[in-house]
Amino acid sequence: MHEFDLLKKCPDTAARRGRLQLLRGEVQTPVFMPVGTLGTVKALSPEDLKTAGAQIILGNTYHLYLRPGCEIISQFNGLHRFMNWDRPILTDSGGFQIFSLARLAKITGEGAAFQSHIDGSRHLLTPERSTEIQICLDSDVLMTLDQCIPYPAEKADAEAALSLTSRWAARCRRVWQENTGGRNALFGIVQGGMYADLRRRSAGELAELDLPGYALGGLSVGEPTELMYDAAEAALPHLPDGKPKYVMGVGTPGDLVELTARGADMFDCVMPSRNARNGQLFTATGPINISNARYRTDEGPIEEGCDCEACRSYSRAYLAHLYRCRELLAYRLNTIHNIRFYQRLMEDIRLALEEGRFAAFRRAFLAGWNGE
Amino acid sequence: MHEFDLLKKCPDTAARRGRLQLLRGEVQTPVFMPVGTLGTVKALSPEDLKTAGAQIILGNTYHLYLRPGCEIISQFNGLHRFMNWDRPILTDSGGFQIFSLARLAKITGEGAAFQSHIDGSRHLLTPERSTEIQICLDSDVLMTLDQCIPYPAEKADAEAALSLTSRWAARCRRVWQENTGGRNALFGIVQGGMYADLRRRSAGELAELDLPGYALGGLSVGEPTELMYDAAEAALPHLPDGKPKYVMGVGTPGDLVELTARGADMFDCVMPSRNARNGQLFTATGPINISNARYRTDEGPIEEGCDCEACRSYSRAYLAHLYRCRELLAYRLNTIHNIRFYQRLMEDIRLALEEGRFAAFRRAFLAGWNGE
Numbered sequence: 070m071h072e073f074d075l076l077k078k079c080p081d082t083a084a085r086r087g088r089l090q091l092l093r094g095e096v097q098t099p100v101f102m103p104v105g106t107l108g109t110v111k112a113l114s115p116e117d118l119k120t121a122g123a124q125i126i127l128g129n130t131y132h133l134y135l136r137p138g139c140e141i142i143s144q145f146n147g148l149h150r151f152m153n154w155d156r157p158i159l160t161d162s163g164g165f166q167i168f169s170l171a172r173l174a175k176i177t178g179e180g181a182a183f184q185s186h187i188d189g190s191r192h193l194l195t196p197e198r199s200t201e202i203q204i205c206l207d208s209d210v211l212m213t214l215d216q217c218i219p220y221p222a223e224k225a226d227a228e229a230a231l232s233l234t235s236r237w238a239a240r241c242r243r244v245w246q247e248n249t250g251g252r253n254a255l256f257g258i259v260q261g262g263m264y265a266d267l268r269r270r271s272a273g274e275l276a277e278l279d280l281p282g283y284a285l286g287g288l289s290v291g292e293p294t295e296l297m298y299d300a301a302e303a304a305l306p307h308l309p310d311g312k313p314k315y316v317m318g319v320g321t322p323g324d325l326v327e328l329t330a331r332g333a334d335m336f337d338c339v340m341p342s343r344n345a346r347n348g349q350l351f352t353a354t355g356p357i358n359i360s361n362a363r364y365r366t367d368e369g370p371i372e373e374g375c376d377c378e379a380c381r382s383y384s385r386a387y388l389a390h391l392y393r394c395r396e397l398l399a400y401r402l403n404t405i406h407n408i409r410f411y412q413r414l415m416e417d418i419r420l421a422l423e424e425g426r427f428a429a430f431r432r433a434f435l436a437g438w439n440g441e
Numbered sequence: 442m443h444e445f446d447l448l449k450k451c452p453d454t455a456a457r458r459g460r461l462q463l464l465r466g467e468v469q470t471p472v473f474m475p476v477g478t479l480g481t482v483k484a485l486s487p488e489d490l491k492t493a494g495a496q497i498i499l500g501n502t503y504h505l506y507l508r509p510g511c512e513i514i515s516q517f518n519g520l521h522r523f524m525n526w527d528r529p530i531l532t533d534s535g536g537f538q539i540f541s542l543a544r545l546a547k548i549t550g551e552g553a554a555f556q557s558h559i560d561g562s563r564h565l566l567t568p569e570r571s572t573e574i575q576i577c578l579d580s581d582v583l584m585t586l587d588q589c590i591p592y593p594a595e596k597a598d599a600e601a602a603l604s605l606t607s608r609w610a611a612r613c614r615r616v617w618q619e620n621t622g623g624r625n626a627l628f629g630i631v632q633g634g635m636y637a638d639l640r641r642r643s644a645g646e647l648a649e650l651d652l653p654g655y656a657l658g659g660l661s662v663g664e665p666t667e668l669m670y671d672a673a674e675a676a677l678p679h680l681p682d683g684k685p686k687y688v689m690g691v692g693t694p695g696d697l698v699e700l701t702a703r704g705a706d707m708f709d710c711v712m713p714s715r716n717a718r719n720g721q722l723f724t725a726t727g728p729i730n731i732s733n734a735r736y737r738t739d740e741g742p743i744e745e746g747c748d749c750e751a752c753r754s755y756s757r758a759y760l761a762h763l764y765r766c767r768e769l770l771a772y773r774l775n776t777i778h779n780i781r782f783y784q785r786l787m788e789d790i791r792l793a794l795e796e797g798r799f800a801a802f803r804r805a806f807l808a809g810w811n812g813e
Contacts, residue, residue, distance in 0.1 A: 107763075107768060109763060109768050111768065112769040112770065113770065114750075114770060114774075136765065136766055137737065137761075137762040141737060141738055141758055144738060144740065144758070145740070145756070145758070151758070153759070365513060366513055366516060368516065378486075378488075382487075382525045383525055386509070386513055386516070386517070386523070387523055387524060387525070390479070390509040390513070390523075391479075391480075391481060393508065393509075394479045394508055397484040397769060397772050397773065398481045398483075398485065398486060400769050401486070401769065401773065402486075
C-alpha cells in the first residue's frame with residue numbers, strides 16, 4: 070500500500086507539499102525521518118518520538134541484520150511490534166553501511182561481501198538478501214541495494230557504481246514484487262557521484278523500473294554543500310513528479326530547506342540525535358553547545374517558544390549541569406529537543422507550502438540561521 | 442513543617458504504618474526513596490519517577506556541593522525548581538561520601554577536610570557548612586553530618602566516631618534551628634558500628650536532641666546481612682516511636698521487608714537504579730540478568746503483571762537486544778522497571794500493614810524471593 074498525492078506545488082521553487090500513504094499510515098511531506106539504527110532512536114522511546122511529532126522513522130538493515138538478526142525480529146512479525154512503534158518505518162538497504170562501516174567490503178556483480186564491524190564475522194549481502202531482510206522487518210518502505218562511492222571519485226568508478234546499482238535495483242524489484250505483492254513500498258536509489266550527467270542517467274534508469282518512490286544516495290559523503298545541492302538538483306527533476314523523492318542521509322536544517330526548494334520530499338539524518346548526544350542543541354538562530362560555560366547559570370530554556378519537554382520543564386543551567394555530569398537524562402532531553410526542532414522545521418515548511426509562501430519562508434529562515 | 446503520625450502498628454512485629462508530613466507534601470511510610478545523586482535519578486525524568494510512584498527522592502549533598510554548587514542552585518531557590526521535582530527531597534549530609542568517595546579525607550573535631558574525587562580540589566565540610574548547604578538546597582529533610590567508619594572497626598574507633606557524630610549533630614541542630622525555624626526537617630544519624638551497646642548509646646544521645654526524625658548510618662558497608670539486621674535492631678527500639686526511623690543506604694528487597702519488621706520507616710538505596718544499568722532486573726522471585734542468552738528470544742515482559750512502562754510495552758527479547766547494544770533506552774526502561782518494583786514492594790508492605798497481615802506477607806515474600 071503506497072500512494073503519493075501531490076497536494077500543492079510552490080509557485081516559486083520546485084518545492085512540493087504531498088501526502089504519502091503507506092501500510093501503517095499517512096505521511097505528510099516534506100518529512101524528516103529520525104534514524105532508529107538498531108530499533109531505537111538513540112535515547113528516545115517510541116512515545117517520545119510521537120510527542121516530538123515523528124510520522125515515520127528509519128531503521129538500518131545492516132545493523133538489524135547483525136543484531137538482533139532476522140530470526141528474532143520474525144518472531145515478532147517484524148520490527149514494528151519488536152520495538153513497539155506502530156507508525157511507518159523505512160529501512161535502508163545496507164549499501165551505505167557496507168561502504169562506511171563494514172570491514173573488508175568487496176563488491177561484485179553478485180553482491181557485497183563484508184565482515185561485521187562488531188565481531189568480524191563474514192557475510193554476503195546480495196540485492197535479493199537485502200530485500201528479503203527488509204521484508205522480514207516488514208518495513209513500510211524498503212530500499213534497493215546500492216553501491217556507494219567516496220567523494221571524490223573518478224567518473225569511471227561513479228559510472229560503474231551507478232550501473233551496478235541499476236542492475237541491483239531490478240533484482241530487488243523482482244524479490245519485492247514476488248514476496249510482498251506491492252503491500253510494502255520499494256524505493257530505488259540514484260547514484261552517480263557528483264557528476265550531473267551520471268545523476269541524470271541514474272535517475273532515468275531507475276524511473277524505468279516504475280517504483281513507488283525514488284531516493285538520492287551517495288550524498289553527504291564529505292563533498293562541499295554546494296556540490297551536494299548541485300548533484301541533487303541534477304537528479305530530482307528527472308525522477309517522476311508523481312512519486313516521492315527522498316534525499317538520503319541529509320542533513321542540516323539549512324539543507325532541508327534548500328533541498329525542499331529543489332523538489333525533495335523526504336529526508337533522514339543522524340544529525341539531530343547524534344549532535345544532541347554531543348551537547349549541540351538546535352535553535353532558529355543556529356546551534357548552541359550546552360557545554361559552553363555561559364549556560365551554567367542560564368535560567369532560560371534551550372529555545373524560547375519551543376514546546377518540547379526539555380524546553381517546557383528545564384533551564385539551560387540544568388541541562389548544562391546534566392551534560393557536564395554525563396547524566397543519562399541529558400542525552401534524552403537533548404535528543405527530545407533536537408528531534409522536535411527538526412519536526413517543527415518540517416511543520417513550518419509544510420505550512421509555508423500550503424500557504425504559498427515557501428520562498429519567503431526560505432529567505433527568512435536562511436537569514437536567521439547561523440550554523441553549518 | 443514536619444509531623445509524623447503512626448497510623449497502625451503490626452500486631453506481630455515492630456513494623457509500623459505511618460504518614461510523614463513534610464514541607465512539599467505527605468509521605469506514606471514505610472517508604473523507599475530513589476537516589477538522585479546529582480539532581481537526577483540516573484536515567485529517569487521527574488515524570489518517570491512520579492509514574493513509578495516515588496513520593497520522595499534523595500539528593501547527595503557532597504555531589505551537589507561539588508557540581509553544580511550552591512551558587513547555581515540558589516539561583517533557582519533550591520534543588521526542587523532546578524531539577525523540576527515538586528515532591529519532597531531528603532538530602533544526606535555528605536558524611537558517607539567523605540568516607541566512601543572523597544580523597545585524603547581527614548576528620549577532626551572541626552569537620553571533615555577532603556579532596557574532591559573529580560578534580561582533587563580541597564574542601565572542608567563542617568557540621569555548620571553541611572547544614573548550610575542543605576538549607577541552600579532547601580531540602581524537605583536535612584541530615585546531620587556524621588562520621589562513617591569501615592567494617593570491621595575496633596570498638597574504640599566506633600565509639601570515637603559515634604561521640605563525634607553526636608557532637609556534630611548538636612551543632613547541625615543549632616544552624617538548622619537558627620536558619621529554618623524548623624520549616625525543613627532535620628534528622629539525626631545514629632552510628633556505633635556493629636556494636637549493639639554503642640548503637641543503643643548513639644540512639645539515646647541523639648534522642649535527647651529531640652529532632653524531627655532519626656536515621657541509622659554506617660550500615661551496608663560490607664558487613665554480613667545478619668549483622669546489619671542486628672545492629673539495626675539494637676538501635677531502632679531506642680529511638681522515639683513518635684518519630685520516623687530511617688535506615689540509610691539499604692537495601693535489597695529482602696532487607697526492606699526485614700528492616701520494616703524491625704521498625705524502620707524509610708529507606709534509600711542505589712541498588713534498583715545501579716543494578717538496572719548493569720542489566721539486573723527485579724522480579725518477585727528474584728533478580729534476572731537481561732544479558733543472559735535465554736532472554737534474547739523471550740516474548741514475555743520482565744515480570745508478568747507489572748504495570749511499569751517497560752513491562753507494558755516491551756518484551757524481554759527487545760530489552761535484551763537494547764542492553765546488548767548498549768542503547769540508552771535500555772538504561773531508562775530497566776531503571777523504570779526496578780524503581781517501580783521497589784515502589785510496588787513498599788505499596789504491598791503498606792497495604793499488608795493496613796490490613797494487619799504483615800507477618801504473613803513477610804513470610805510469603807521471603808518464601809518466594811530467591812535473591813541476595
